[in-house]
Amino acid sequence: MTYPFLEMPDKDGYFGEYGGQIVPPELKAIMDQISDAYETVRQTKDFQNELAELYKYYVGRPSPLYFARRLTARQGGARIFLKREDLNHTGAHKINHCLGQALLAKYMGKTKVLAETGAGQHGVALATACALVGLPCEIHMGEIDIKKEHPNVTKMKILGCNVIPVSRGTKTLKDAVDSAFDEYMKDPVNFLYAIGSVVGPHPFPKMVRDFQSVVGKEARAQFLAQEGRLPDIVTACVGGGSNAIGMFTEFLQDEKVKLIGVEPAGKGLDTPDHAATMTLGTKGTIHGFKCYTLQDANGVPLPVHSIASGLDYPGVGPQHCYLKDIGRVQYESITDDECLDAFITLSRTEGIIPALESSHAVAYAMKIAKGLPKETAILVNLSGRGDKDADFVSEKLGL
Numbered sequence: 429m430t431y432p433f434l435e436m437p438d439k440d441g442y443f444g445e446y447g448g449q450i451v452p453p454e455l456k457a458i459m460d461q462i463s464d465a466y467e468t469v470r471q472t473k474d475f476q477n478e479l480a481e482l483y484k485y486y487v488g489r490p491s492p493l494y495f496a497r498r499l500t501a502r503q504g505g506a507r508i509f510l511k512r513e514d515l516n517h518t519g520a521h522k523i524n525h526c527l528g529q530a531l532l533a534k535y536m537g538k539t540k541v542l543a544e545t546g547a548g549q550h551g552v553a554l555a556t557a558c559a560l561v562g563l564p565c566e567i568h569m570g571e572i573d574i575k576k577e578h579p580n581v582t583k584m585k586i587l588g589c590n591v592i593p594v595s596r597g598t599k600t601l602k603d604a605v606d607s608a609f610d611e612y613m614k615d616p617v618n619f620l621y622a623i624g625s626v627v628g629p630h631p632f633p634k635m636v637r638d639f640q641s642v643v644g645k646e647a648r649a650q651f652l653a654q655e656g657r658l659p660d661i662v663t664a665c666v667g668g669g670s671n672a673i674g675m676f677t678e679f680l681q682d683e684k685v686k687l688i689g690v691e692p693a694g695k696g697l698d699t700p701d702h703a704a705t706m707t708l709g710t711k712g713t714i715h716g717f718k719c720y721t722l723q724d725a726n727g728v729p730l731p732v733h734s735i736a737s738g739l740d741y742p743g744v745g746p747q748h749c750y751l752k753d754i755g756r757v758q759y760e761s762i763t764d765d766e767c768l769d770a771f772i773t774l775s776r777t778e779g780i781i782p783a784l785e786s787s788h789a790v791a792y793a794m795k796i797a798k799g800l801p802k803e804t805a806i807l808v809n810l811s812g813r814g815d816k817d818a819d820f821v822s823e824k825l826g827l
């Protein structure tokens with residue numbers, strides 16, 4: 429049996445009714461150019477080989493599939509397995525799509541790669557990829573975020589990246605996006621705007637998914653080799669949705685495998701302080717594509733909150749919206765408190781400090797494992813490590 433989502437997106441970048449290129453005509457022409465270049469380059473042996481070698485010898489792929497024996501015993505139910513994206517070079521899954529985009533920029537002869545960053549994770553991963561590929565990198569970052577996220581700013585500078593402080597508006601992520609975008613539009617033919625998740629106009633949701641799909645490909649094969657079967661449940665946290673779609677793609681045809689995306693419920697779904705876009709969002713447009721969004725009556729994005737800064741985005745990847753509507757992926761949410769509990773529990777039972785983002789998926793697995801038989805296997809995408817969150821958590825918990 430074939431499923432419609434295997435051919436998605438369509439040539440206009442739609443996953444069902446979501447996605448597309450909702451941008452001015454001059455930008456649409458540029459996006460089409462990137463799409464054409466990507467479709468050509470991705471099929472060349474040179475590009476495929478170069479990316480495969482970087483994944484192996486630079487990122488350290490394949491990342492291990494690890495059975496969390498002590499966490500499983502503590503929860504007393506289903507067995508919990510972790511896909512260790514936290515062990516990648518730079519400590520998270522983001523390097524997978526940053527390398528892909530930096531390499532594409534090189535093949536397209538671009539002279540500069542630029543992007544915005546909020547907490548700095550996308551900025552550091554992109555600065556790393558650009559240093560490796562040998563392309564100038566420019567990252568726009570709000571002045572308030574620069575103060576808050578100093579270690580990441582330092583790393584970007586060490587990596588040779590030009591960090592542009594943004595002093596307009598609220599001096600945070602939203603203004604950094606505007607600032608980076610203004611710079612991009614000065615010369616979109618020679619610059620590449622590298623997007624940090626499966627969001628933005630076509631072809632980015634597709635490209636970023638393709639670059640991340642290595643995660644699920646590895647995990648499925650590893651699970652079969654190690655356990656002689658497939659997992660029953662596969663779960664991952666969802667901000668924009670790149671680590672989740674990267675994990676889910678290879679499992680989409682395995683009807684018996686339940687796929688669950690975990691969103692941030694923040695301080696609670698009954699408060700304004702969450703970022704549960706799939707659970708509580710409505711259809712709308714954000715950053716050049718259609719998806720579920722958290723928006724006001726005029727379609728303006730609402731302020732969102734999560735203890736994990738990588739998850740607080742008021743939109744979500746278009747493919748996730750489609751997969752929710754057809755019922756192939758289920759979306760659940762985890763609060764800040766449940767996330768913190770999982771962060772500490774995984775650290776103390778397994779000696780693995782997870783990113784606060786990834787802790788949402790861990791928390792969800794912990795929550796459901798208890799009530800399930802021990803024959804059940806849950807695979808969690810551990811999207812990143814928590815070194816970056818250590819000071820924040822220890823202060824928060826008074827450690």
Ligand SMILES: *Cc1c(COP(=O)(O)O)cnc(C)c1O
Nearest residue numbers: 625667668669670671738785812
């Ligand atoms: C950025 C980030 C995320 C959120 O991004 P997605 O595109 O939803 O995957 C999740 N985990 C980690 C560790 C991150 O750095």
